[in-house]
Amino acid sequence: MSLDQFKVYVTRVIPQPGLDILNANLKHVKLNTADNILSREELLENIKGLDGLLSLLTERIDGEAMDAAGPQLKVVANHAVGFDNIDLPAATERGIMVTNTPGVLTDATSDFAWALLFATARRIADADKFTRALKYDGWGPMMYMGGDITGRTLGIVGAGRIGVAMAAKSVGFKMRVLYSDEFRNEKLEQEVGARKVAFEELLNESDFVSVHVPLLKSTHHLFNDDSFRMMKKTAYLINTSRGPVVDEAALVRALQTGEIAGAGIDVYEDEPKIHPELIKLDNAVLAPHIASATIETRGKMATMAASNLVAALKGERPDNLLNPEVLDD
Ligand code: DGY
Numbered sequence: 370m371s372l373d374q375f376k377v378y379v380t381r382v383i384p385q386p387g388l389d390i391l392n393a394n395l396k397h398v399k400l401n402t403a404d405n406i407l408s409r410e411e412l413l414e415n416i417k418g419l420d421g422l423l424s425l426l427t428e429r430i431d432g433e434a435m436d437a438a439g440p441q442l443k444v445v446a447n448h449a450v451g452f453d454n455i456d457l458p459a460a461t462e463r464g465i466m467v468t469n470t471p472g473v474l475t476d477a478t479s480d481f482a483w484a485l486l487f488a489t490a491r492r493i494a495d496a497d498k499f500t501r502a503l504k505y506d507g508w509g510p511m512m513y514m515g516g517d518i519t520g521r522t523l524g525i526v527g528a529g530r531i532g533v534a535m536a537a538k539s540v541g542f543k544m545r546v547l548y549s550d551e552f553r554n555e556k557l558e559q560e561v562g563a564r565k566v567a568f569e570e571l572l573n574e575s576d577f578v579s580v581h582v583p584l585l586k587s588t589h590h591l592f593n594d595d596s597f598r599m600m601k602k603t604a605y606l607i608n609t610s611r612g613p614v615v616d617e618a619a620l621v622r623a624l625q626t627g628e629i630a631g632a633g634i635d636v637y638e639d640e641p642k643i644h645p646e647l648i649k650l651d652n653a654v655l656a657p658h659i660a661s662a663t664i665e666t667r668g669k670m671a672t673m674a675a676s677n678l679v680a681a682l683k684g685e686r687p688d689n690l691l692n693p694e695v696l697d698d
Contacts (some may be wrong), residue, residue, distance in 0.1 A: 372683065373397075375421060377422070378422055378423070380412065380415075380428055381404060382404045385671075387448075388400065388671070389678060390675035391678070394683075404560055407428060412428055412471070416434055417437060419439075419441075419442055421445075421678045424449050426448075429547065430460075433457040439632055442623055443466060443681055444682060444687070445467050446662075447467065449470060450471045451547075451611060453584040465695065466692065466695055467690070467691045468689045470689065475530045475534045477487060477661045477662070479531050481662075482535050482579050482660065483538055485656065486633060488633060489632065518577075519544070520540055521544055522576045524547045524577065524579065525579055526581060526582055527580065527581035528549075528581075529550075531610075532548065532581030533554065535579050537560065545562075547564050547571045549568040549571045550565065573599055573600075577607060578604060582635075583611065584610070590614075594623075596619075597622070597628045602627060605630055606620070606629060608636055609636065611636055612636040617637065620632060620647065621650070632654060634654070
């Protein structure tokens with residue numbers, strides 16, 4: 370079948386470099402120009418008869434969606450490194466290739482985790498609101514005191530690409546780095562002097578705990594009442610991974626009762642909803658899932674997702690194929 374015959378749907382406006390690749394290679398590219406999150410019904414309707422889907426993390430691509438597309442669906446190219454929105458076994462079962470965008474957002478995401486760490490420890494968001502409200506009437510020795518960063522202990526939960534980049538950037542701040550992960554990361558140990566410890570020890574000892582694990586059954590609510598009890602009262606939690614890794618109600622309790630000092634949060638348990646009490650807390654800095662949102666990085670993600678999709682439709686092996694077994698059979 371020629372590339373010209375394939376039908377592709379892009380579920381939301383993505384940066385132009387990605388759209389350019391699709392349009393240069395394919396004749397039938399449909400784009401949701403409304404630039405809103407598709408409802409389930411809209412997704413199931415628009416997916417019908419497709420050969421390729423360029424999806425976002427906001428769409429649940431499960432067996433039902435794949436069946437709604439039909440047996441000709443060959444590839445789902447996710448515009449994200451995380452792919453917990455896609456039922457990978459269901460895709461593999463149906464011979465559908467699934468791809469993601471690893472590597473290109475490592476720096477942007479880890480930079481943003483640092484931005485949240487600084488904003489949280491040094492109370493920047495709250496101080497900004499205060500200043501704009503014209504409440505600043507002169508320097509005060511007790512005003513907006515936060516927590517030190519330089520020389521403190523940074524705990525990295527999940528030593529994948531982004532966790533390692535976060536750790537590497539701590540060097541200038543002369544931090545002690547602990548990490549917890551299933552696997553030992555010798556490079557991280559040699560280059561940053563990081564020490565692998567049990568999750569509980571990391572919680573006990575860290576001044577900043579930064580979360581970088583994917584969302585899996587085993588990481589769902591990894592942070593719960595027990596974990597927050599194990600953290601220092603002066604510690605901060607930073608989450609740029611996936612919302613459901615943190616039990617949001619437990620986080621609210623920990624922040625309200627002073628079990629931890631603060632939290633910098635980019636992702637939520639039930640996005641785009643946010644726990645109503647979390648919004649009221651001054652010791653939380655909240656962002657709308659924008660850790661990878663730089664012009665350069667989002668451009669690279671779009672390019673990568675589009676290239677993966679085109680490669681799959683050409684019958685080639687896409688660079689970022691998550692289920693190579695569909696080609697091996
Ligand atoms: C991802 O890629 O998984 C992020 O959450 C969004 O960039």
